[in-house]
Amino acid sequence: MSLTSPASEYDSFADIYAVWTDTAASTHANLPFYVNAYAEADGPVVELGVGDGRIAVQAAVEGHAVIGVDLSGAMLDLCRRRAVDAGVLDQLTLMRADFRTFELESPAALIALPYHSIGHLPTLEDKRRAMAHVFSQLRPGGRFIFDDFLMTPDLVAHMRRVQLRAEYRTAAGADALLWVASLVNEQEQTIRVVTWEDELDADGLLVRRRHRRLSLSWLEPAQARDLLTQAGFDIEACYGDFSRTPFSDATAHEQVWLARRPA
Ligand SMILES: C[S@@+](CC[C@H](N)C(=O)[O-])C[C@H]1O[C@@H](n2cnc3c(N)ncnc32)[C@H](O)[C@@H]1O
Structure with a gap:
């Protein structure tokens, strides 16, 4: 595996990941946003790039099962340990797989890709492939939610x-x-x-x-919109923060996209 693959980068990042996320402003805002989205889903919920389970384990503690997908063995180990400590390992299904190729046993009601993680796919073509694959793993009417930096x-x-x-x-x-x-x-x-x-x-x-x-x-907002549309998604909303403020260039801090596979 190359030294700059996401798995090897995160394998070496794992032991500082908790310090990293605790000291990032957006993690405090994105946590309740995603946990609420998982709670609202009516069927299987998948988190791509589940990492140390910061979001998925909190959702499990609140009673919602989550399928977590990640390429890094070290991050999946952290996630498993966090779930054991919280007594919710039975609520999690963990898969070592790539955003572009993971295979679910049954189509998902919600697939989430939180915390700028789409940015770990280096090219527009990788992101296009991932979106088409996410679309294929959702049931009709299922939702895809992701966020990205708004690079000002x-x-x-x-x-x-x-x-x-x-x-x-x-x-x-x-x-x-x-x-x-x-x-x-x-x-x-x-x-x-x-x-x-x-x-x-x-x-x-x-x-x-x-x-x-x-x-x-990162994706510019127009690129994100194009990729979602090309993959076949209906765009439900784009927010400029995790309080669901409608996106506007003048006030947005993030791009938070909610898209649906047509029913
Ligand atoms: C920024 S962390 C997000 C972790 C967690 N969702 C959170 O919000 O704290 C990104 C995670 O995505 C994983 N990752 C990066 N590229 C990936 C890929 N192509 N396929 C699967 N996982 C990937 C990394 O190993 C890492 O655990």
């Missing part, structure tokens, strides 16, 4: 800046700082997230620095 000049500038993301203790008890900065290529619509974890001794001296990298990309 302010967000690009913010991502490029070096930021101190968190101060915490590692699992081994070390005093640690997590830093991040991203290489953003506006023409290619790609983001290379570089994060580094500094472990410090009692005097604040650096004893270990570990870098991790993630490859991301």
Whole structure:
């Protein structure tokens, strides 16, 4: 497997994933949004890129079964452990598979792809393939929900800046700082997230620095609309945030798409 495949990137990201999501503003807003969507679904719910089960396990705790799909074995292990700790492992079905090729036993009522994860599919062609595949795995009338970055000049500038993301203790008890900065290529619509974890001794001296990298990309809203339409979806809504504010260029922080396979 290549060093930049999503599975290998997330295998090395797994042990900082909880710190990463706890310190990201959008995770606090997207969690209740997706848990509510899973609760409203009338039939099988699938989360693509289930990760450590941050959303799926919360939905399971609230009584909703979820099928979680992910390519990273380390992330699926975290998800399983989180479900065991919460006593809801029986509510989860975990599959190691790709967004573009997963096969369900029965068609889904809802397929969700939360937290900008569509951006792990590098090209427009990969995203087109994934949307067509999602469409094929939904039952007629079933829903597809995903969100993506809304890349504004302010967000690009913010991502490029070096930021101190968190101060915490590692699992081994070390005093640690997590830093991040991203290489953003506006023409290619790609983001290379570089994060580094500094472990410090009692005097604040650096004893270990570990870098991790993630490859991301984004869709412009018009591209997302075109891909959904080409795949055969009816677009129900596009929100500009997780409070369901209708999308507007002037006020949106995210793109949150709700689409339906025609009945
Ligand atoms: C940003 S995390 C999202 C995790 C979780 N949904 C959340 O909201 O916290 C993206 C996840 O997608 C997985 N992933 C990335 N590309 C994938 C692909 N092509 N097929 C399956 N899983 C993929 C990664 O391993 C990772 O666990």
